[in-house]
Amino acid sequence: MSSRSHPVAIAPGGLALIGAWLVGLAIVRLTGAAAVLLFLVAALIAMAGSVVSGWLRLRSVNVTTFSLPPTATAGDSVDIVSEHIDQRRSSAPVDLVAFDTSWALSDVGMTSASVVIADPGILSSVDYSLETAGAAGLVRWRRRGSAPVSDVHVAPVAAGPVLHVEHAASSDDGSTAHGAGPKTGELDGARPWRPGEGEQAIHWPSTLRTGEIIAHERTAASEAQWSVSVESDPARLRWTLEEGRRRGHRVIVTDDSATESAGNVVRTADDSLKWSAIAADRRGIDSTGEAAPKPTPWWRRSISLVHKPLLPAPVPTHARLLTSAAALIALWMLLGALGGSLSQRALATGGVAVSTALSLRISKGARPTWTRILVAVVAVAALARIAVQASGIGGLLAALRGPMPDLLMLLVVLHGAEIADRRTTRVHLAVTGVIVAYAAGLRIDGRVGWWMLAWGVVTVAAFCQLDTTKLGELRRGVAARIGAWSAVGAMSTLALAAFVPVPDGPASLGLPALSNNDAPEAPDGSLVGPDGNPSPPSSTGDPSRGALGEVGGYTGFSDTLDTSVRGDLGDEIVMRVRAPEPAFWRGQIFTEFDGRVWRVSDVEGAPIEGPEIAIAPTVGDLPLAPTPTEEFVQTYHVEAQLPNVVFGAGRPETIIFDGTVFPRPDGAIRADRTLDPGTVYSVVSQRVPVTPTSLRDQGDLGERFAPFADRFQVAQFLAIPPSTSQATLDLAAQLRVEGSTYDTIRAYESWMARNTEYDLNAPVPDGDAVDDFLFDSQRGFCEQIASSLVVMLRSQGVPARLATGYIPGSRNQISGVFEVRASDAHAWVEVWFPDSGWEAFDPTASVPLSGESERSTVGADATSAVISGIASRPVELGLVVLGGLAAMAAMRGLLEWKRRRDRGPWGLLTDRFLALDPLTSTAPRAAAVIAGTIDTAESKVRDPHEVAELLDRVAFDPSFTPSADDQRAVATDIAAYERAVKQADRERVSVS
Amino acid sequence: MDFPPPPLAPAPNDAPRAVQPDAQPIDVRALAAQLVASIDAVVAGHHDIAEIAIATLFARGNLLIEDIPGVGKTLLAQVIARAVGGSFGRIQGTPDLLPGDVTGSMMPITDPVNGTRLEFRPGPVFANVVVFDELNRATPRTQSALLEAAEESTVTVDGTTHRLPTPNMVVATQNPIEIAGTYGLGEGSLDRFSAVVTPGRAAPEFELDVLTGRRGRSMLNAIEAITTPAVIARTQDEVAAIYVADAVGAYVVDILGATRRHPNIRLGASTRAGVSLISLARARAAMEGRTYVVPDDIAGLAVASLGHRVLVADSNGSTTAGRDLVAECVASVAAPTA
Structure with a gap:
């Protein structure tokens, strides 16, 4: 009979995990x-699983019986044996x-302990509670x-004074009279001293001789009888009962409620103990007559925030080593993120390693002074x-890359040296x-997922x-359980993450900015190529193809853009952009076109x-209607040599840049230096969410802008190169959709999709x-x-x-950067x-319109990453996977083969025989246990003793x-025993 | 003092040891069963103790029975002596007992022919079974005289070496509870006993048998000699030839090592302890009709054989601490298997 499981406490150090989360x-x-x-979602699932694991573990254990000695004194310790x-x-x-x-509880189903029973009375049942924190041990x-x-x-412990007793005395001739107690007789020898007797x-002589306290035995002149209620x-x-016996009387307990009172003679100390217990039991019933209070339901019980274990909780060495491995992975991951040097990694x-060694020494009890001095x-x-490092820090990111990892490393290493118990270990893991x-x-690299997984x-x-x-041995069942738990955990993580939207960009507070001070400069804001030289005009007059060949050498990032020149672009990653949604990363804007070459104006911006840096809006940036805008934050991590073009999406409003822009x-933005690998800057853009409908609703822009067409601000965006052919104008007029410029654009695009072809090797135009x-x-x-x-x-x-820049690129679905x-x-x-x-x-x-794109969820991203990962290389x-499985199977097979070879056929049989009773170590003893468990006559198997003798x-x-016949016969017998023992176990379980 | 009459002529021990070629092989199993049965007939409820006692006899060892008074220690010793059928010597340990009282001494003898001369008069130790009651009441000097005689099977008095009869087994008893006026046996002396047994009180039904005379001292006279010392001597030879596999020997070494490493044991079991344990295991194997020792023999006898040979660090006066710790050590060592 047992109640429901309920949580009682959080493991020491468990709160640190919540804090870390x-x-x-x-x-x-x-x-x-x-x-x-994604990491947090997985941690949440893992913590939930760890909470449930205790509940699951508790369900599999059941206490069947307790064994206690028949008598006990309240307050004294007694031995208790529990079977489960x-x-x-x-x-x-x-x-x-x-x-x-x-x-x-021990592994073998029977555990003994020493307990103190506090309350006197008759104990007919033992109230117990089973407690566990499960495998992961977070909630008890x-x-x-x-x-x-x-x-x-x-x-209870006997305590004076003597109760009122009924005296009855029988004299030497056997007649009974109500006398006034016994007369003290003559010395009649010696006997052990009884507690309570005076000095x-x-x-003394025999006491000194024997080392035990010996008392005089005296004869009673007449036998007296005491009766006590x-x-x-x-x-x-x-x-009183003890005292009566001590004085040598006949002691009787009278029980008014019992019909028969003749048998209540107290003969031994156990008798008086029992009567005392019965008396206590009756008192207990009288005083607390009402039924036991109803147990509070588990949801109304308070959960203690910290479980204080009754015993000190040392950390097992293998758990300590795993903790160090986790710390090492974390530090390496951090150093990798911050570009830590090899010496930093070695130092970490x-x-x-040193802190692990120190903490292992501490947990073993040795706390040498030199370790503390060393740590200090x-x-x-x-x-x-x-x-010293921090004194020269300028920006936030510099601090993050300089002293911060050192500080964290120091924290982990020093705390690692102090790990002595499970609480500190959990804190350390947190x-x-x-x-x-x-x-x-x-x-921002693609390996972040693997690091987190590790x-x-x-x-x-x-x-x-x-x-x-x-150290739990990795049995087949355990491995399967671990596999099942991992699969369930991964599934639930992805499922839960599917409801978690991708975070909406970095917060402005933490926007990093970092640039290389040694990079080639462009003090006046004019365009400088990646090599630091002003970029040559791409229009060379030579109708041949220009091949710039550099990584960042796209022709669109120069003052002129010749439509006939196409850079030979590589496949290297030039930058990683952390942004919540895809967008065009715009670098340059061209307005003037002569039919062949686009040019930017010579007017440079003010530094x-x-x-x-707050960026003022330029022409066209300010919407006429009071349209709602949204913030769109991007962080650019430059990975290759790029010109001094500052990329940004939409309309940049604020730029966090370590330098001058x-x-x-x-509308284009230039920096005062080229962007070297390692440069980081952030852009906060304003975007107006638009949809096809909202664009269509703005009508025919040609008509709306017609009144202002002669103003320079508008006219510069309407200028057509003189070389434009009539055919082009006719086509434009012909495809125009009345009343909606948006639909006109779509019509032009679809015409081009139908009639032209995208081709990087297109011939160079002549005119x-x-x-x-x-x-x-x-x-x-x-x-x-x-x-x-x-x-x-x-x-x-x-x-x-015309705008040039980069399309969003592919999104790494684990790290979430483009x-x-x-x-x-x-x-x-x-x-x-x-x-x-x-x-x-x-x-x-x-690239979707800013109002159209649906923000993805972390789970969907991760799932598609996994699926595309699988689909791309099935x-x-x-x-x-097959190779791994085969390797595991081969390893297992090899170990099994080695075991079989080492043990030999008879060794394997002996192992099976001994495994039938895990407590015994020799075959004859196992045989005795097996013979006691199973009925050999009924199950028609050989006497296990014979098998044991044969094995020996x-x-x-x-x-x-x-x-060979012997071997076959023994194998058959052992198989029969195994079946019978399993059957007996099942019966035992079902009976309980 | 309760001296039995010493044997008039010490057994000539050298001759009968040679086994006649046509001698029938001894059925050790049947012999042991008979001996154990006769002990069981007298000493109630201690079958396992009886087996260990007979194993000690077959292993040429000496037995120490350590228990409270009145549980049949002396009776057990006597019934062994009777069943074996050899001579029986009994010594009661007292503080004034001298080594010469045990081993024998030169006595002046007067006869008409030779006149008065000194002649060796053998002590009670010259018997096949020597019962030494209350061993710890004798002085250490006497204790060691007895134990050395038992160990070496010889007694040297006045430069003459006298050989003890074969077989020769000392069964000593002592009361570990009462310590006033006793001389506790040193580790060296204890080490000479192959086994120490503590029978304890018999179960109530056996106690009833004793009280009503169905068993106990009154049955002692009904025990007849089952065998002869010569047969026991041959049995001892056969037992010594029982095969001990290397794995079993390694098992004993492991157990000895475990007693030496146990944190609560100040001094682990000696090599002699291992030798004696193997001998006992051989005897047990022979008693079960086997010609080889199995690990169960070792595990079953280790406590009796080693319990008194370890020095417990913090026993708090417990008389069973050594046995408990040895049992722990045995449980911690994996037994060899096929």
Whole structure:
């Protein structure tokens, strides 16, 4: 009989995990890293699983019986033996609490402990509770129960004075008279001293001789009889009964409620103890007549925030080592994110190793002074170094890259040296979790997922090993259970993450900015190529193709853009952009077009010094209508040599840049230095969410802009090169959709999609690039396509311009950053919609409108990453999985083969025979146990003793050579025993 | 003092040891069963103790029975002596007992022919079974005289070496509870006993048998000699030839090592302890009709054989601490298997 399980306490140090989780949440807010969010979701699932594991573990254990001695004295310790059934042999320990004493259940189904029974009375059942924290040990669960025991008489400690007793004396002649107690007789020998006797009774000579207290035995002149009522004070009753016996009387307990009172003669100390217990039991019933209070339901019980274990909780060595591995992974991940040097990595590794060794010494009890001195010296030296470093810190990111990792490293290493118990271990793991979240927030490469996975596996393993005292052997069942738990955890993580939206960009507070001060400078804001030289005009007059060949050498990033020149672009990643949604990363804006070459004006912007730079709006940026805008935050991590072009999406409003920028009047932004690898800057953009409907509703822009067409601000976006052919103008007019410029654009795009072809190897145009592309070759690349669209739109009075930059690139779905490659360089069209500002259109690349894109969820991203990962290399992956399985099977097979070879056929049989009873170590003893468990006559098997003798003969009798028949017969017998024992176990379980 | 009459002529021990070629092999199993049965007939409820006692006899060892008074220690010793059928010597340990009282001494003898001369008069130790009651009441000097005689099977008096009869077994008793006026046996002396047994009180039904005379001292006279000392001597030879596999020997070494490493044991079991344990195990194997020793023999006898040979660090006066710790050590060592 037992009640429901309910949680009682959080494991010591468990709160640190919750704290770490909240810190992780703050990191998500700060960095907007989807990877951290995925990490937090996985951590949440793992914590939930760890909470449930205690409940599951508790369900598999059942206490069947308790054995107690039949008598006990309240307040004295007695031995108790509990028997239990554990249906799932797990290494997670389960504690049994009874009589305010807690002890761990043993593996073998029977556990003994020493308890103190506090209350006197007759004990017919034992109230116990089972407690466990499960494998991961985060929340402790308790289940109360009660098991019947054969009556235990618990008497109070005897205490005087003597109760009122009925005296009856029988004289020497046998007649009974009510006398006044016995007369003291003569000395009649010696006997052991009884507790409560005075020192006059002691016979000193024999006491000194024997070392035990010996008392005089005196004869009673007449036998007296004491009778005491059971309805008296239990402690005094016991004292009185003992005293009567001590004086040599016949002592009788009278029980008014019992029909027969003749048998109540007290003969031994146990009798008086029992009567005292009975008296206590009756008193107890009288005083507390009402029924026991109803137990509070589990949801109304308070959960203690910290479970204080009754015993000190040392950390098992393997759990300690796993903790160090987790710390090492976290530190390496952090150093990787911050570009830590090899010496830093070596330092971190060494520090963790030393601190592990120190903490292992501490947990073994040795606390040598030199370790403390060493730790103190290291701490002071490291702090001094950090202080020196920190004095020269300018920006936030510099601090993050300089002293911050050192500080965290120091924290982990020093705390690692102090790990002595499970609480500190859990805190340490929580700290490493914070570091992993921190690093995942900073890391933008694709390996972040693997690092987090490695840390997760190691940490979960450390948690699971923390409570066990022995290294759990990896049996088949355990491995399957671990696999099942991992699968369920991964599924639930993805499922839960599917409801978590991708974080909306980094918070402005934490926007990093970093640039290389040694990079080639462009002090006046003019365009400088990646090599630091002013970029040559791409228009060379030579009709041949220009091949710039550099990574960042896209022709669109120069003052002129020749539509006939196409850079030879590589596939390297030029930058990583952390942003919540895809967008065009715009670099340059071109307005002037002569039919072949786009040019930017010579007017440079005024310099504005960083780090936080507000950018004034330029022409067309301010929407006419009061349209709602939204903030769109991007962080650019430059990975290759790029010119001094500052990229940004939409309309940049604020730029966090470690340097000076020159916002040009046309909307493009240049920096005062080239962007080297390692440069980081952030852009906060304003976007107007638009949809096709909202754009269509703005009507025909040609008509709306017609009144202002002669003003320079508008006219510059309407200028058509003189070389434009009539065919182009006719086509534009012909495809125009009345009343909606948006639909006109779509019509132009679809015409081009039908009649032209995107071709990087298009022939170089001779005359007008637009005419050549539209009607002559009908093949072209993005510059030609975009130029055609601009010219056609301008011919219809719609303000348009050409923008160059990068398309969003592919999004790494774990780290959540867009990986922009050199080949993603692109040119597209921007159209001035008066109600919403400049809107990008592109006939070739599909980038959703800012109001259209649905923000993805972390789970969907991760799932698609996994699926695309599998789908892109199904065969390789399958081969890897198969190979892994085959390797595992081979390893297992090899070990099994080795075992079989080492043990030999008879050794294997002996192992099976001995395994039938795990407590015995020799075959004859196992045989005795098996013979007691199963009925050999009924199940028609050989006597196990014979089998045991045969097994011993094979092993130890040199004159005996077993035959193959012997082996077969023994194998058959053992198989029969195994079946019978299993059957007996099942019956035992079902009976209980 | 309760001296039995010493044997008039010490057994000539050298001759009968040679086994006649046509001698029938001895059925050790049947012999042991008979001996154990006769002990069981007298000493109630201690079958396992009886087996250990007979194993000690077969292993040429000496037995120490350590228990409270009145549980049949002396009776057990006597019934062994009777069943074996050899001579029986009995010594009661007292503080004034001298070594010469045990081993025998030169006595002046007067006869008409030779006149008065000194002649060796053998002590009670010259018997096949020597019962030494209350061993710890004798002085250490006397204790060691007895134990050395038992160990070496010879007694040297006045430069003459006298050989003890074969077989020769000392069964000593002592009361570990009462310590006033006793001389506790040193570790070296204890080490000479192959086994120490503590029978304890018999179960109530056996106690009833004793009280009503169905068993106990009154049955002692009904015990007849089952065998002869010569047969016992041959049995001892056969037992010594029982095969001990290397794995079993390694098992004993492991157990000895475990007693030496146990944190609560100040001094682990000696090599002699291991030798004696193997001998006992051989005897037990022979008693079960086997010609080889199995690990169960070792595990079953280790406590009796080693319990008194370890020095417990913190026993708090417990008389069973050594046995408990040895049992722990045995349980901690994996037994060899096929």
